[in-house]
Amino acid sequence: MSRYLTPTLAGLSPYTPGEQPQDQQYIKLNTNESPYPPSPAVTAAVNAAEVEKLRLYSDPACARLLKAAAEYHGLTPDEIMPGNGSDENLFFALRAFCDEAHPLACADVTYGCYSVWCNLMHIPSHIIPLEEDFSIDPARYHGLNKTIVIANPNAPTGLALSPSAIEGILQANPDNVVIVDEAYVDFGAGSCVPLIHRYKNLLVVQTFSKSRQLAGARLGLAMGDAELIADLNRVKFSLNPYNINRLTLLAGEASLRDKGYFEATRQKIMDTRAWTAKELEKRGFALTDSRANFLFARTDRMEGGALYRALKEKGILVRHFDSPRIAEYLRITIGTPEQMEALVRALDELLEG
Numbered sequence: 001m002s003r004y005l006t007p008t009l010a011g012l013s014p015y016t017p018g019e020q021p022q023d024q025q026y027i028k029l030n031t032n033e034s035p036y037p038p039s040p041a042v043t044a045a046v047n048a049a050e051v052e053k054l055r056l057y058s059d060p061a062c063a064r065l066l067k068a069a070a071e072y073h074g075l076t077p078d079e080i081m082p083g084n085g086s087d088e089n090l091f092f093a094l095r096a097f098c099d100e101a102h103p104l105a106c107a108d109v110t111y112g113c114y115s116v117w118c119n120l121m122h123i124p125s126h127i128i129p130l131e132e133d134f135s136i137d138p139a140r141y142h143g144l145n146k147t148i149v150i151a152n153p154n155a156p157t158g159l160a161l162s163p164s165a166i167e168g169i170l171q172a173n174p175d176n177v178v179i180v181d182e183a184y185v186d187f188g189a190g191s192c193v194p195l196i197h198r199y200k201n202l203l204v205v206q207t208f209s210k211s212r213q214l215a216g217a218r219l220g221l222a223m224g225d226a227e228l229i230a231d232l233n234r235v236k237f238s239l240n241p242y243n244i245n246r247l248t249l250l251a252g253e254a255s256l257r258d259k260g261y262f263e264a265t266r267q268k269i270m271d272t273r274a275w276t277a278k279e280l281e282k283r284g285f286a287l288t289d290s291r292a293n294f295l296f297a298r299t300d301r302m303e304g305g306a307l308y309r310a311l312k313e314k315g316i317l318v319r320h321f322d323s324p325r326i327a328e329y330l331r332i333t334i335g336t337p338e339q340m341e342a343l344v345r346a347l348d349e350l351l352e353g
């Protein structure tokens with residue numbers, strides 16, 4: 001760090017993203033991207049004529065994307081805000097609903113960015129440990145008098161709460177915003193979007209990165225009561241009014257309109273997840289009941305960090321968190337069936353004997 005960095009940031013530890021090797025030599029099961037390409041409708045929408053229009057600013061109101069998203073989710077456009085990835089929307093939400101006097105409550109084992117943003121913005125965090133089996137006990141979130149964020153399904157455990165459990169948390173915290181991060185909800189968990197018209201304190205955040213093949217386009221949606229969305233827009237228009245680029249707006253709209261492709265690809269991921277889980281269980285792995293596009297797995301036959309490194313040497317990248325409670329686990333993104341077969345073969349070679 002330079003001698004000019006503000007001392008208030010000297011102690012900040014930034015988030016470490018999963019590796020993004022720029023050559024193609026790995027089977028990449030480490031950052032929960034889709035193994036499938038975006039819908040052909042996306043490729044058609046992002047065409048040469050649209051590239052020429054990049055000389056013009058994008059629509060700061062994101063009107064066409066919002067119309068498609070509102071139709072898809074059964075909401076009105078003023079109940080939705082697009083973000084440059086759901087990361088940006090989550091950041092806007094923390095900026096809008098937390099400060100030094102309004103802490104953020106979140107789990108000890110969850111998406112790492114929440115605590116990084118708290119440090120960046122000097123928001124105190126109130127850490128609520130997961131249960132022994134990594135589940136969330138909703139009762140621990142009742143009557144907190146704090147802004148709450150819950151990843152549902154949670155990462156990296158993959159475990160999901162039912163919408164009715166989240167509903168109990170909403171009812172027990174009427175004076176606080178409850179942010180539900182549904183990055184993985186399309187892989188078999190229940191969404192809280194249908195609760196939006198009943199709870200003014202609910203903000204649901206979804207992303208196009210995991211189930212819509214658009215991680216590199218950077219797009220997410222925050223959804224909630226129109227007043228909450230207006231609060232997020234207040235932050236957005238105080239920072240970066242053109243936060244979504246022209247090509248991403250078109251890609252997102254095309255993705256939302258191609259329901260068939262979305263349904264087919266998320267079903268393929270769920271089928272491949274079931275196959276992979278069975279193969280790992282046959283080999284003695286312990287797995288959580290993941291409702292996400294990854295498995296969270298451990299084996300007594302090799303320590304987590306060692307298995308991560310051994311797989312990497314065989315050309316397979318998975319994610320290992322050297323963190324309390326989860327250092328024995330690997331988070332393995334669900335790829336194509338062929339990629340998962342290669343993973344199982346590699347495990348057999350590494351663990352035999």
Ligand SMILES: *Cc1c(COP(=O)(O)O)cnc(C)c1O
Nearest residue numbers: 085086087111151183207209220
């Ligand atoms: C991947 C992920 C995000 C970030 O998604 P982007 O839309 O790519 O910014 C947010 N929350 C969780 C839990 C995630 O796993």
